[in-house]
Amino acid sequence: MRRSWLATLVMPVVAAAVTAGVLAGTHHTTVPSLSPSAPQPGRSAAGPPSVPCLHGPLPKPFTGIAINPQITAHVQAFRRATAAPINLVEFYNPFGQPFQRWEAAQAVQTGALPLIQLNPRHTPLAKIASGGYDPYLRLYADAVKAFRCQVVLSFGHEMNGWWYPWGLPETTPATFIAAWRHIHDVFAARHVTNVTWSWDPSHLYQHFRTKSASPASEWYPGNKYVDWVGVDGYLGPGQTFREIFAYQLHNIRSVTRKPVYLAETGVAGGPGQAGQIAQLFASLRGYRLTGLVWFDLNRKQPWRLEGRPAGIAAFRKAVAQLRH
Numbered sequence: 001m002r003r004s005w006l007a008t009l010v011m012p013v014v015a016a017a018v019t020a021g022v023l024a025g026t027h028h029t030t031v032p033s034l035s036p037s038a039p040q041p042g043r044s045a046a047g048p049p050s051v052p053c054l055h056g057p058l059p060k061p062f063t064g065i066a067i068n069p070q071i072t073a074h075v076q077a078f079r080r081a082t083a084a085p086i087n088l089v090e091f092y093n094p095f096g097q098p099f100q101r102w103e104a105a106q107a108v109q110t111g112a113l114p115l116i117q118l119n120p121r122h123t124p125l126a127k128i129a130s131g132g133y134d135p136y137l138r139l140y141a142d143a144v145k146a147f148r149c150q151v152v153l154s155f156g157h158e159m160n161g162w163w164y165p166w167g168l169p170e171t172t173p174a175t176f177i178a179a180w181r182h183i184h185d186v187f188a189a190r191h192v193t194n195v196t197w198s199w200d201p202s203h204l205y206q207h208f209r210t211k212s213a214s215p216a217s218e219w220y221p222g223n224k225y226v227d228w229v230g231v232d233g234y235l236g237p238g239q240t241f242r243e244i245f246a247y248q249l250h251n252i253r254s255v256t257r258k259p260v261y262l263a264e265t266g267v268a269g270g271p272g273q274a275g276q277i278a279q280l281f282a283s284l285r286g287y288r289l290t291g292l293v294w295f296d297l298n299r300k301q302p303w304r305l306e307g308r309p310a311g312i313a314a315f316r317k318a319v320a321q322l323r324h
Helices: 071-082 101-109 125-129 134-147 173-189 241-253 273-286 309-322
Strands: 062-066 088-094 113-119 151-155 195-199 228-232 260-265 291-295
Touching: 062 071, 062 113, 071 088, 071 101, 071 309, 088 101, 088 291, 101 113, 101 134, 125 173, 134 151, 134 173, 151 173, 173 195, 228 241, 241 260, 241 273, 273 291, 273 309
Parallel strands: 062 088, 062 291, 088 113, 113 151, 151 195, 195 228, 228 260, 260 291
Antiparallel strands: none
């Protein structure tokens, strides 16, 4: 995943080791009510002993974090440091690997909704679109259905950039859209009703040196196939929310009125971090966003808040003011 950095707006690719929407119009990020999962014996592919599912809508705006699979400990540490409610927990699932039920269950047990980034790093999207991975998709869909609790599922995030094989030049918007729609259709055919589909483009849209990102609208699968829109983008030293997000948010508004949120965001450390964090949270209301997910991992840049007293204090203050 790419990170904004000064005027270059260059973002790094997330290491494979992590395996491990818009905006205006509406603020309804509703989580359908689901029955609790049946108890499962011990830890296995089935997950922990029981998963008490969440009910009702998420707070508006909501707050979440993107983290590694040590979910329970990380959520607890972030809550202690920031006093922030964690409503959404984001983690990453390589396409072709089983549904990470154990991680999803940990997220639910902390009181959060799981957000799963299903990323096809080594998978041709044309083959997905043509049905070549249907046996895998059916197994994955059935596993999500058996989980019973609501999950948010995103496929091939930041597709409008150049840094992943599911974006240009390796994959065209038409192929990405066909693959997304096919995945959605497989889930529908398996009668999976506990998925919120989150389409997550990057904020980048312009040409950079020999590389080129593109407007998010070119990659939009259509309202029938999307529930939320999540935008990824980060603030480097001196950057403003408007500078990073305004163009792409306006572009997304041109094709959909689905709820939008920041699916990955953070503010780089430095003397201006506290002010930028305050601006980030203030912009949730100014741009009518439904929430944000803080990327609490160090990838190229130290995005984690832990160990940064000024950043933590600013985050605490912003969260406390969020719903007043």
